[in-house]
Amino acid sequence: MGYRIALLTIMSKEVRRFMRIWPQTMLPPAITTALYFLIFGTLMGQRIGDISGASYMDYIVPGIILMSVISHSYANVVSSFYSTKFQRHIEELLVSPVPNWVILAGYVGGGVCRGLLVGSVVIGISLLFTSISVSHWGLSCLIFFLTAVLFALAGFINAVFADSFDDISIIPNFILTPLTYLGGVFYSVEMLPELWQNISLANPILYIVNSFRYGLIGVTDVDITLALTMIVGFIVTLISLSLYLLDKGIGIKQ
Numbered sequence: 293m294g295y296r297i298a299l300l301t302i303m304s305k306e307v308r309r310f311m312r313i314w315p316q317t318m319l320p321p322a323i324t325t326a327l328y329f330l331i332f333g334t335l336m337g338q339r340i341g342d343i344s345g346a347s348y349m350d351y352i353v354p355g356i357i358l359m360s361v362i363s364h365s366y367a368n369v370v371s372s373f374y375s376t377k378f379q380r381h382i383e384e385l386l387v388s389p390v391p392n393w394v395i396l397a398g399y400v401g402g403g404v405c406r407g408l409l410v411g412s413v414v415i416g417i418s419l420l421f422t423s424i425s426v427s428h429w430g431l432s433c434l435i436f437f438l439t440a441v442l443f444a445l446a447g448f449i450n451a452v453f454a455d456s457f458d459d460i461s462i463i464p465n466f467i468l469t470p471l472t473y474l475g476g477v478f479y480s481v482e483m484l485p486e487l488w489q490n491i492s493l494a495n496p497i498l499y500i501v502n503s504f505r506y507g508l509i510g511v512t513d514v515d516i517t518l519a520l521t522m523i524v525g526f527i528v529t530l531i532s533l534s535l536y537l538l539d540k541g542i543g544i545k546q
């Protein structure tokens with residue numbers, strides 16, 4: 293009972309934190325999404341035509357939705373947990389009788405809530421431009437949720453190792469954003485030369501985007517079973533690493 297209260301307290305604090313500044317957390321992705329659909333989907337889509345039997349607008353919708361989920365679930369945790377370290381609030385958690393898994397679940401849960409909420413806003417914006425008949429509801433919801441969990445965990449690890457506010461922007465700017473744009477959001481890997489197809493297959497975000505795309509419109513460039521295995525494997529690995537870092541106090545107790 294006590295652990296449940298602690299978990300809900302951390303999560304509610306995280307949710308209230310980003311909801312207090314909703315013009316900064318909700319409006320920008322809505323505006324950016326509308327621009328993506330207007331420029332890429334409407335204007336460029338007329339020239340590109342269909343991809344794998346789907347209109348270009350429908351083809352890019354899944355990737356744009358996940359772009360928002362990835363960036364906001366990651367950003368929420370990395371900024372919040374690093375601020376907790378910077379302001380020394382983390383010491384209150386460490387001396388409290390709260391297990392590390394509750395601390396991790398609370399912060400990750402807050403990131404997941406923000407990622408899913410922003411993703412839902414983007415879905416609503418997409419419905420203004422196109423109408424998608426979902427092919428596999430279960431798979432779509434599962435990938436939607438797992439993506440938020442995966443990148444919230446990644447944000448937590450980034451925050452643990454960060455020594456300054458500049459450090460929390462290095463991974464998103466120089467690794468996460470390039471991988472996202474090169475993850476098949478706006479194109480099919482089959483359109484690339486063979487060499488670049490093989491290189492693209494090393495990008496984990498490609499599997500996430502294509503899994504979600506398959507769930508929404510039934511189109512994919514990768515094996516779904518392999519993609520799900522990779523996503524779950526990454527989540528288990530990041531959970532284990534996060535708990536190890538908390539147990540050892542790495543980046544926290546120094």
